[in-house]
Amino acid sequence: MGVAEDLANLAPVAAVPPQNSWIKDLIDKRYQPQTERLKRSPMGFDFKGNPFDPSSYYRSLQLAKNISTSATDVTRQEAANKEASERQAQYDQNQQAMQDSLGGVSANFTYSASGKVGSIIASGMKQLGKPYVFGDEGPNTFDCSGLMQFIFKKNGISLPRTAAQQQKVAKRVGKPVAGDLVFYGYPAHHVALYLGNGKMLAAPHAGANVRVQPVYGKPTYGRI
Numbered sequence: 001m002g003v004a005e006d007l008a009n010l011a012p013v014a015a016v017p018p019q020n021s022w023i024k025d026l027i028d029k030r031y032q033p034q035t036e037r038l039k040r041s042p043m044g045f046d047f048k049g050n051p052f053d054p055s056s057y058y059r060s061l062q063l064a065k066n067i068s069t070s071a072t073d074v075t076r077q078e079a080a081n082k083e084a085s086e087r088q089a090q091y092d093q094n095q096q097a098m099q100d101s102l103g104g105v106s107a108n109f110t111y112s113a114s115g116k117v118g119s120i121i122a123s124g125m126k127q128l129g130k131p132y133v134f135g136d137e138g139p140n141t142f143d144c145s146g147l148m149q150f151i152f153k154k155n156g157i158s159l160p161r162t163a164a165q166q167q168k169v170a171k172r173v174g175k176p177v178a179g180d181l182v183f184y185g186y187p188a189h190h191v192a193l194y195l196g197n198g199k200m201l202a203a204p205h206a207g208a209n210v211r212v213q214p215v216y217g218k219p220t221y222g223r224i
Contacts, residue, residue, distance in 0.1 A: 163190055170224055179223075192215075
């Protein structure tokens with residue numbers, strides 16, 4: 001059997017078959033025209049060159065193999081990133097749906113805290129009904145951490161600006177009491193004020209107003 005016949009019996013070099021059509025599209029788009037090489041069998045190599053140089057053929061195969069490995073690694077990572085992003089988006093959507101389904105308890109909520117805690121809660125209750133606006137710190141519109149910062153500042157307590165920063169300065173507690181902060185995520189992406197009896201004061205999200213609502217999900221708590 002000759003060199004050409006030996007080479008013709010080699011298995012073609014090709015990328016790992018994509019499991020999802022969008023991955024295949026990504027490979028085809030990003031690695032054109034290189035992927036065209038991957039689709040060819042060694043049978044397609046020109047053995048008619050004079051003289052025939054086997055080393056050039058092997059170099060060609062190695063180049064195709066490197067492209068295949070690179071394409072596969074990149075698309076696997078992008079697939080993993082996309083899947084993680086979709087899972088997070090679904091989680092956030094589920095949490096938002098849960099929060100919205102609970103509705104607001106609004107001004108019907110009564111509290112019995114006194115002293116500094118009572119003053120903090122009273123400052124918060126005065127903000128009921130004000131719209132959520134991302135990045136706002138009051139006095140007429142708030143985002144979640146802006147509301148907490150505003151409330152505590154009214155009572156002589158300085159808090160950092162974001163929910164994650166407020167989480168860092170708060171002392172984590174297992175059993176919350178009125179006046180503690182309610183954190184979602186780590187680092188936190190949402191914060192509210194615990195009022196007691198499973199209720200919290202929050203600036204929930206765009207399209208909603210500051211309201212009293214049940215604590216939902218599995219938050220952590222911090223004490224200032």
